[in-house]
Amino acid sequence: MNDLRDLALWRQFAAVAGCAVVAVVAVPAFGSDFVIAFGFQFVTWIVLALSWGLFSGNTGYASFGHGVFFGIGTYAAAAVFRHSDAPFVVALLVAGLAAGALALVVGLAVFASSRFSGDLFGLITLAMAFIVVTVVSNVAFLDGGTGVFVREHVVGSWAGSSTRHLFVIAVGLAVLTAGVAIATSSTRWGAALRSIRDDEQVAESLGVPTYRYKVLTFVVSAALAGLAGAPQAIYLGYVEVGAVFSLNIPLLVIMMTILGGITRWWGPLIGAASVVILREALLDLGSPELSQIILGGALVVVIALLPHGVSGAIPRRWGTRRRTPALEGGAR
Amino acid sequence: MSVSSLALAQTLLNGALLGCLFGSIALGLSVKWGHLGVADFFHLSLTLLGAYLTYSLVTELLWDPFLTLAVTVPAFFVVGVGVQYLFHLIDAQPFTTLLITFALFIVTESVVSMIWSPDLLNLRPLLADGFTTSIRLPDPLPRLAVQPIDLVALVCAALMVGLATYALRSTRAGRAVQAMRQDAAIAETLGVRVLPLTLAVSGLAAATAAVAGMVVSLRMPLTPTLPLQWIGVVVVATMLGGLGRPLGALVAAVVLMMIQNAWSLWFPPQWAPAVTFGVLFLFLALQPLTRLARERITSGRTA
Known part of the structure; x- marks a missing residue:
């Protein structure tokens, strides 16, 4: 891949690292x-927002299933801790693989027909969420309805001994995710994905193998979210269906990405920072309902006023205020 | 495990009547999704809001449940118009509208649990006996019984879906809506006033949520998370029935609930929600086959 010799790309990788x-x-x-716990959550949200943007931001196929992949990662890791003495790395890999495998099955089926684009794709991923919740809460190996205590199984291990260690793991995952996001920003892969967003039929007629790219990217995006689920299982300590598969998670992830903007790879970073800080500030209200209302209202306002997000509102080259029509095709 | 035919018949009947309720919720969603291109999660929230408003008006002002419609229907019409006008103002794409209604869905859940508390609220103990005593069916089927509230659901669903289907098929405005759905720009050129029409359709769809909400408050205990339990059946019924076809959605909802109830007789009932989505995925998987079959038939005819 010639694109990877691009110096600017490596500069971005270096900056992230x-x-x-x-x-x-x-x-x-x-x-x-407090700062470490906050930092851990913040970095986890960054992983989720960047990995959502990787598929949904680039291709325009909005998925409501990102919370499911994250949750499956959490549950897969919890199951590994509960049923075996395997080290954390194994749980991490199982979490990523489980989420990736689900995405592979769903992606292969859904992308086979062009009918399931747009809002229909969103609803199918939402339906996937409900099915997964039903399965997880009824299968005793995973949960069976009582929740899973993870903390007692990880007490002796390195990852389970301190939130500092979890933070380090999460940062590692964030670097990985940012690396993939940067790679999609300027390689053929990313260009192919954005061509799908702009006009899938034209892209296909020009020889872009859209099906392969969509399935591959959906799997990568889901696997990254699944990886982030593994440290989350330890962080939570007690894993329970209602909290892990809460509909808030995809909502917040989408909000972060839309707020940050999907036309640059680093848009979700800004979005994640803003939303996490807003949520933290809203904690002082003492009412989860009220903060929920404010968050949802904020999402509506953001979508209405800033369809391209914060990063889309910043001109591509500092100083030139000219906005070419080609840039206008962005957020959908 | 053997199940008596009586139990099966009663279960299927209950399922069909509950399906009528879901069909009347799906009505608004189907019309908005099919004709306005808005996959409206918020419609479910409006139904919930309608149910809670009915609850409050009945318990606190001691209104008759049917009288509450005089307030909720016009109020929801205005809300429906307002939301659609917002979409018009920001020139929203289908995906943007989906996100906004999803956000409103979550906001409404919180608003409801702030105002009415997250606890179960049950209207049934306060209702007159006429609402809650089961009625036995007349002679040919003397051993089956129905709840009066389910009959209300049946009548409401039949009325609203019948009216909507008639209006879409046979009235001038309904035909304008169909034209707009096929090509808004051309319809506008030919004299369809798109904006007032979309606003009116959205308002009417929201108004049906008020009626469905009233039935909900009579039928089941209320919690703020109820829409999450409905969303599967309602969305799947809308898709199976064909977007924009209220009658199809009603039939699909009735069939789905009958399947789901029958499932619970033989299999663990906690898996029932997955059945609905199973049916959807089966339907989607069969799409290529039905298309193949249809093309076979038509090509045979032209050959």
């Missing part, structure tokens, strides 16, 4: 427990 190193060194060393 540099930020990650600073975060891994500075936050656990100087931060209080």
Whole structure:
């Protein structure tokens, strides 16, 4: 792949890796427990938002199933901890593989027909959420309705001993996700995905293998969300269907990405930061319902006023305010 | 495990009547999705809101449940018009409208649990006996019984779906809606006033949520998360019935609920929600086959 020799691309990779190193060194060393826990959640949201943007942002196929992939990762990891003494790495891999496998099955089926695009795709991924919830809450191996205590199974391990370690893991996953996101921003892969968003039929007629790209990217995006589920299982300590598969998770992820904008790979980063800070600020209200209302209302306002998100509102080259029509095709 | 035919008949009957309720919820969704291109989650929230408003008016002001429609129907019409006008103002794409209604869905859940508390609220103990005593069916089927409320659901569903189907097929405005669905720009050129028409359709669809909400409040205990339990059946019925076809959605909802209820007789009932989606995926998987069969038939005819 010639695109990977592009210097600007490597500069971005280096910047991300540099930020990650600073975060891994500075936050656990100087931060209080609160800062570390907050940082862990923040980084997890970044992984989710970036991985959602990877598929849904690039292709325009909006998935409501991202919370499901995250939740499956959480439950897969919890099942590994509960039924075996395998180390954390195994749980992490199982989490990613489980989410990726589900996405593979769904993707192969759904993308086979062009009818399931747009809102129909969104609803199918939502239906997937309900089926997965029914399965998980009825299968005793995974949950069976009582919830799973993870904490007692991971007490002795490295990952389970401190939130600092979870933070380091999450940062690692974020670097991985950002790396993939950067790669899609300027390689053939990313260009193919965006051509699907702009006009799938034209892309196909010009020889872009849209089916293969869609399935592949859907799987990668889901697997990344699944990976993020593994440290989340330890962080939560007690895993329960209602919280893990809450509809808020896809809503927040979509909100972060829309707010940040999908026309640049780093848009979701800004979105994740804004939403996490907003949520933290709303905690002081003491009413989860009220903060929910404000968040939902904020999403409506953001969609109405900033269809391209924050990053889309910033001109592509600083100084030139000219906006070419080609850039207008962005957020859908 | 053997199940008596009486139990099966009663279960199927209950399922069919509950399906009527879901069919009347699906009516608004089907019309908005099929004709306005808005896959409206918020319609389910409006139904819930209608149910809670009915509950409050009945318990606190001691209104007759049917009288509450005089308030909720016009109020919901205005809400429906307002939401559609917002979509018009921001020139929303289908996906944007889906997101906005999804956000409103979540907001409404929180609003309801703030105002009415997340606890179960039950209207049934407060109703007159006429509402709650089961009625035995007349002579040929003397051993089956129905709830009066289910009959209300049946009548409401039949009325609303019948009116909507008639209006869409046979009135001038209904034909304009069909034309608009096929090609809005051309319809506008030919004299269809698109904006007032979409606003009116959206308002009417929302108004049906008020009626469905009244039936809901009479039929089941209320919690803010009820729409999550409906969403499967309602959305699947809408899709199976064909977008924009209220009658199809009603029939699909009735069939779905009959299947779901019959399933619970033989298999663990906690799996019943998955049955609905199973039917949907089966239907989707069969699509290529039906298309193949149809093309076979038509090509045979032309050859």
